[in-house]
Structures are given as structure tokens and as C-alpha cells.
Amino acid sequence: METTTLSFANLHQHGELFANMLRARKRSFIERRKWDLPISMGMEYDQYDTPASRWVVVHDENGDVLAGTRLTPTTAKCGIYTYMIRDAQRGLLDTIPQNLLWEEAPVHETEWESSRLFVHDKIPASERKGVYIRLVLELRKAARDLGATRCVALLSVALPRLIRRQGVIMTPIGPAVMIDGTLNNVVSMDLAYGRA
Template sequence: MQTTTLSFTNFHNHGELFANMLRARRELFIVHNKWNLPEAMGMEYDQYDTPASRWVVVHDELGKVLAGNRLTPTTTKCGIYTYMIRDAQRGLLDTIPSHLLYEEAPVAETVWESSRLFVAHDVPASMRRRVHAKLVMEIGNAARRLGARSALTLLNANWPRWAGRVGVDMTAMGPVLEIDGINNQVVSMDFSQNLH
């Protein structure tokens, strides 16, 4: 099991890995979860997949994607869009309620957004915990390399059950909200300390 942090500057070094990650996102989010999201050529994408973002991918030696995540700076801006959580709060996204945060969404160089976090649907149950832990550990490593001390993320509200197992301090930043029949919550992941 390997981890790679992708960017627009290093895609060419990793063959089909970026496309495979977008294909895995489509398989989980569109095919399995039945979310109404943009897709093209068998890949899921949205307005936040820009050169400002980075993508953390857990994969095998052949490039099969096991898990992934997108990191976006909270300082980014592209047209009317900034980052997903802030844009939802600003009422720009009709699929996420605007009251998802207790306070105004941060805009700071040391805070990034973690979005599209997933473990591929076909990862065996016996491997899921290890794959998830590897993903979260590499998200923390990548975030720190990018200068982030924390990352906001919209997660399944069951996060308190597993946060300790992956060694990240998490704090609720908004209320539990039902989105597409699943309870979700915005959480801040603290990456200012080393992960264990």
C-alpha cells in the first residue's frame, strides 16, 4: 500500500493515478451513493478540482486506488467559488445546507479544506480500517507540508467513533445535519502536532 500526493505539477510522474482516483470517486459517489454530481469520461469532478488543490491517494503498486481525498486552501478563489464548506455557507451550493458551521468559515493560509474523502467501495472490510488510517495520516503529512495547521472537513457524523484510532484531534465546527439521508458534520482536524 502506497500513498501519493498529487498536484497539477506532478500528475505526469504518476501515469493514470489522477484519472483512476476520479474514476474511484465516480464509482463511490455517483454509482454507489447515487449522488447527482458532474461526470465525464467515467470520472467524477467538480469546480474545486483546480490547480490550487492537492489530492492524497492511497493505492497499490499497480495504481489501483484504495482511498483518496482533496485538499484545498481556504484562501483560494476561482470566479465566485472559494472552497466547498465556505461556498455552502454562502448559499452557493444547493446540495449542502448553509447553516453547516457555528461561525463564519475561515479564510487563512494555515487552514485548508479536506473534501471528497473516501475509501473505495470495493476495499475489503478486513483492510478498510488500515486504508482509512493510512489516508488520514498522509492527509496530515501533506497538509503540514503545505503549511496547514488544520483542515476543515464535512464528514459522516460517526467521526467520534474512529477519530482516536487514526491519531487526529478533531473538533465539531457545526451541527449534525442530514444530507442525502446521512448525518454529517463539519469537523476541524488538528494537524499542528505530529500524527502517531
């Protein structure tokens, strides 16, 4: 199992990995979860896949994607859009409730958002926890490398408990909300602490 953090600056160094990650997102979010999202050339994408973002990908030596997530700075802006959690709170996204945070969404150069977190459904149940842990630990490292001290994410309420033993503490910063039949909440991951 390998991990790679992709950016528009290094995509050319990793062959089909970025496209494979977008194809895996299509399988996870459109085919499995039946979300109504944009598709082109068999790949899922949205308005937040811009040069401001980074993508953390867990993959095998052949470039087959096992898991991934997107990191976007909370200071990002592209037209009317900023980042997913903030835009949901501002009422720009009709698929995510506006009341997902107890306070105003953060906008700070040391705070990033993790979104589109997934583990491929081809991963056996017995191995999924290990892949989730690897993804979150690499997400934390990549965010720290970008200068982040905090990361916010909209996740299933089960995920923070799953990785707590790895020294990754995720604190809820919003109420539990039902999205497409799954209970989720926005969490804050303090990147200043925990194992590197």
C-alpha cells in the same frame, strides 16, 4: 498499500493515478451514493478540482485506487467559488445545508479543506478501517507539508471516533446535518499536534 499526494505540478510523474482517482470518485459518489455530479470520460469532477488543490490517494502498486481526498486552501478562489464548505455556507451549493458551521467559514493561508474523502467499496469491511486511517494520516502529513496548521472537513460523524486512537483529533465546529441519508458534521483537525 502506497500513498501519493498529487498536484498539477506532478501529475505527469504518476501515469493514470489522477484519472484513476477521479474514476474511483465517480464509483463512490455517483454510482454508489447516487449524487448528481459532473462526469466526463468516466470521471467525476467539480469546480474545486483546480491547480490550487492537491489530492491524497491511497493505492496499490499497480495504481488501483483504494481511497482518496482533496485538499483545497481556504484562500482559494475560482470565479464565484472558493472551497466547498464555505460555498455551502454562502448558499452557492444547493445539496449541502447552509447551517453547517457555528461560525463563519475560515479563510486563512494556514487552513485547508479536505473534501471528497472516500474509501473504495471494493475494500473488504475488515480492511476499511486501516485504509481510512492510512488516508487520514497521509492527509495530515500532506497538509502539514503545505504549511497548514488546521484542516476543516465535512465528514460522517462516525469517522472522527474511528481514527482518534491514531492521535488525530477532530473537533466538531458545526451541528450534525443530514446529507443524503448520512449524518455529517464539519470538523476541525488541528495539525500542530499529534504524531507526524
